[in-house]
Amino acid sequence: MMQLLIVDDEIHAIEGVRSGVNWQKLGITAVYSASTVKQAKDVFESERIDIMLCDIEMPQATGLELAEWVRERYPRTATIFLTCHADFKYAKQALQLGSLDYILKPIPFAELEKTIHKAIEKIHKDSEIVQFSQYGQFWVQHQPMLIERFWLDIIHQAIPPRAEAIRSAATERNIPYDDAMSFVPVLISVQRWHKPLTLRDEKIMEYALKNAAEESMAGRNRSGQVISLGSGRLLVILHAEESGAGYERSLKQACERYIEACKRYFYCDLSCYIGETVHGHDMVGMVNRLRDDEKNNVAYNNKVFQVSGVPLQASLQELPDMGVWAVMLKEGEYRKVLREATTYLDRMVQQNAMDAKWLQQFYQDFQQMIYVGLQDKGIQAHQLFSDPLSLDYSAHATRTVTDLVSWMDHAVGRAVAYVETVEQSQSVVNRVMSFIKRHIAEDLSREDIASHVFLNPDYLTRIFKKETGMAISDYLFQERLKLAQELLAKTDMPISAVASHIGYANFSHFSRMFKKHTDMNPNEYRQAHQQSGRV
Incomplete structure (x- = not known):
């Protein structure tokens, strides 16, 4: 005599299983149901449950949490998971390696009956074990x-x-x-x-x-x-x-x-x-x-x-001299450095000549070499590699050689892509100009702008002045003044709102700067240009 519990927050799913399975044929004498984890626990405390069919994703608590609770208190109960989550379809066969099974909704009842039959056989077998010492x-x-x-x-x-x-x-x-x-x-x-x-x-x-x-x-x-x-x-x-x-x-x-x-x-x-x-x-x-x-x-x-076999030996191998690689990086040979470093690591693997400490030191030296090479080009490495994907690669880099090579490939690839952008300085200048226009109303500093393009502020200033003939701060003010003039001439916005819109919280300071560069205060400029526009 076997008793079974169905746990699912969808009532129609419970009724579908109730009506779709031949319980008498399987030898199931009682079928209970619960739509929440709390209800399921109440059933366990009042009835003997041999098999539990449990949905994984339910509100408040998951089927896995319920299964852990059942396993701790009722270890003889067999659990079969149900889910409509398609991402777990690939795990179905894998879970069959264990004592539980995993069935994807909509539930194929013939397969469910086979799984329940398998669970019943396991329950009987566990209760009759006599061959152990x-x-x-x-x-x-x-x-x-x-x-x-x-x-x-x-x-x-x-x-x-x-x-x-x-x-x-x-x-x-x-x-x-x-x-x-x-x-x-x-x-x-x-x-x-x-x-x-x-x-x-x-x-x-x-x-x-x-x-x-x-x-x-x-x-x-x-x-x-x-x-x-x-x-x-x-x-x-x-x-x-x-x-x-x-x-x-x-x-x-x-x-x-x-x-x-x-x-x-x-x-x-x-x-x-x-x-x-x-x-x-x-x-x-x-x-x-x-x-x-x-x-x-x-x-x-x-x-x-x-442990009783050949132990993993701590490495006495010296780290490679990365001086030549550093010179190659300076000359822009990023991919060649990556190939040579990967080949070197493969050779160390074949010689069984590394351990965790050696790998950590190799990673630190290679990282330092990359960062110094980027610094020479004015690129701020900590900005370039602070995105979530880069941080994830870095976090796992020293676990194995495979992970280290993946990090090196990512770091070098990202560096190459950005170095090529920097070397096309007009592209960087255009990005800076676009950034300034999008954030014209904000309190922008030179550091904020440089951070957006991952460059050192001094290095960016040199590039920008070389291409435009003016400092970034002068360009920023010029763009703000140009927008203020258009808003004063073409709209009826209050002058204080115009000042705020171009990043000036202090109205008096805005008026002084505006008059200094146009020989008129904002109100005079508006009157002159709106009158000329109506002529």
Whole structure:
């Protein structure tokens, strides 16, 4: 006897599922419904729910948040997500790697029935597990969230890394634990996404990655726990019931299959770092070793590393002398410098001659070289690279060689495009003139105008005077005076409004400056030109 709950904020969607599925054939004896997360929680507290069909996007709280709540309190409930969000269609197959499924609306009822049948089989299988050892059964039978909290407290050292402290904490939390138990940690780290994702989408994809890891690495013949460490990192803690080369080879192959599946379905690069077998009180030290390996893996994507294998060596390689590259930049050979730098990095990858520190230093030196080259041309680098896309490239530049090359390509491409614009100085002057006309009523400074075209104010002044024969400040006043004359002659705007319209908050100052350059005050100018216009 199975009971099912449909959670959807669209009433017609709930009724459609109710009438479209043959519940009797599936062995579902009761179907409940809820249109809000609160209503769903109320149903859980009053009824036993075996399967939950849940829409992801609902007001106030999402289906994912409800699923987390259910998982913590009712871990035996199977959850199937429903959504009409087309952007997640590519994740449908990927989520099938895990214990949950993902169905795109409008719901194909035949597919939904198959998925519900699959969930029922899983529920029966989990309840009948007998093949695990005494310790192995624990990892299936106890609430995953309690176990996850237990391990997080160990890793963050909220529980001291001592055998007696861990044993005491396990006893207090009613978690079966013995000092003789041994574990193998596997750190999973997402290196990059190949599709643009919002923060919300990224969280959903990480949730799917976790489910996939639970099924492909912690499930089946291995008992274990998958823990989210945040920032695209997961930690798989496997109960080590076996040892030896055969077990290590099998685990490495499982990691390789997981990586390949994630590349195919999740459109991401990630690497796995397999630790050595340790007891609970040694877990912190081993996880820290895995984190060090992850940090220093700046050269390889989609790869499995083993602590017991060849370690990632810290680099003793000296940084390249960028003096020649700097000269090439000064001569405008931007693309050639990019090719040479990329070739150099590829060579370092082949020699396994870099780590995170080396990559950080290379990035800093290359960035300095680019910025000095731009400064020589009067371009303000901090203005040119302050847009969101440039900042995003910069934020990820030192994570891997791939990310560094992407940043270099972006930075050099943006620099080349703007240097070419600067060298065509008339184009810059035209942009300045256009900017002044659009912002004539504002309190513009020379710095404001230079910032608009990413140039040093002194450098821009030289270019502008060379092309126009006047300083920027003189041109700005000339344009304001010209507009004031037209407004006085052709409109009945109050003189104070005319002054404000061209950027003068002080009426007296406007009148003095106007008379100084026209030999008439604004009122005299208006009377003279409006009378002449009526003649």
